Amino acid sequence: MNRRDFFARLAGGAAGAGLLCLGDDVWAARRRHVPRPVAGDKRQRISLSTWSLHNYFQATREKDFNQPGDMLALLDFPELAADKYGLHNMEFCAPHFASTESTYLQELKNRLARVHSRVVNIPVDIEEIWTKGGLSDPDPEVRGNAVSAARKWIDIAKTIGSKAVRCDPGKMNAQDLAPTVASYKALASYGKSKGVEVIIENHGGVGSEHPEELVKLFKDVGGNLGALPDFANFPDEATRERGLALLFPFARVVCHAKGLEFDASGNETRFDFPKCVEISKQVGFKGVYSIEFEGPGDPYAGCQKVLDNLLKYL
Numbered sequence: 001m002n003r004r005d006f007f008a009r010l011a012g013g014a015a016g017a018g019l020l021c022l023g024d025d026v027w028a029a030r031r032r033h034v035p036r037p038v039a040g041d042k043r044q045r046i047s048l049s050t051w052s053l054h055n056y057f058q059a060t061r062e063k064d065f066n067q068p069g070d071m072l073a074l075l076d077f078p079e080l081a082a083d084k085y086g087l088h089n090m091e092f093c094a095p096h097f098a099s100t101e102s103t104y105l106q107e108l109k110n111r112l113a114r115v116h117s118r119v120v121n122i123p124v125d126i127e128e129i130w131t132k133g134g135l136s137d138p139d140p141e142v143r144g145n146a147v148s149a150a151r152k153w154i155d156i157a158k159t160i161g162s163k164a165v166r167c168d169p170g171k172m173n174a175q176d177l178a179p180t181v182a183s184y185k186a187l188a189s190y191g192k193s194k195g196v197e198v199i200i201e202n203h204g205g206v207g208s209e210h211p212e213e214l215v216k217l218f219k220d221v222g223g224n225l226g227a228l229p230d231f232a233n234f235p236d237e238a239t240r241e242r243g244l245a246l247l248f249p250f251a252r253v254v255c256h257a258k259g260l261e262f263d264a265s266g267n268e269t270r271f272d273f274p275k276c277v278e279i280s281k282q283v284g285f286k287g288v289y290s291i292e293f294e295g296p297g298d299p300y301a302g303c304q305k306v307l308d309n310l311l312k313y314l
Contacts, residue, residue: 041086042310043086046257046307047089048081048089049093049292050090052294053300055299057072057095058071067297075108078114078115081115081117089120091123092122092160100152108160119157119162120164120290122166124167126153131146133179135150136179143182150187151190153165154190155194157196164199165191168206177217198224198225202228203230208235208239227251232258232270232271240272253288255285257309258294259292259306261296277289277314
């Protein structure tokens, strides 16, 4: 399912549902003191997104999901990522926050510190971003509401130490970028004042078929607005190669190393995964490769396969 369609369907849903759960039974039984990241380990360039396990969060669980496993709470995610995968970088999707109150955010920081981990990005999938045109809406009131809501997540990112927030433009009009540029100039300026970068992903109908549109937006807005290139979010290989080569020069924080479907040997079959990594290297990408599994079967196993591919090709 397209993430934009998924969150449009979930608009207005309860964000607090994550409080109901205790975590995956496989790793919960193995809780222990997690060692610090090892200098030089490739895992220091790899992150795990909560979206990879979104069906184990009540707020984003799909009705037809039937894989076994206990529900998750965001507070337990840092230990899961570190203990099960040896990963200390992570992305926290906005719908997976059980609360935005200061006490909850402080506890989240404590859980991160306990396992020597950090948040590299918060994908801000919220109703205001996806309602009507969001940050690109020609109606100043709608656009202003989206900017205001996104600013709150920049504050949250600052509080928990996230380096970036992903705020996508909604229904961007490539023929008239003025409303979109105005929104991002406001967000980029606010993010800069907080030490948080604003980034845009090629998905949801923006930048996937015509990545040049995002490049123009980056140039028009200027500093503190960057790209979040996603390996899989392109219609074909030719557009993927062109798009990644265009977007990676604007990517300073994170990219999405997506996993969709694997063969018996653990190789991605839907697109050329090693080629995507190679393009990132060619343009000198120094950021983090965040695992975002969206395929069939066991999501935990899918995350491991993406991790194995990254360790092989990085």
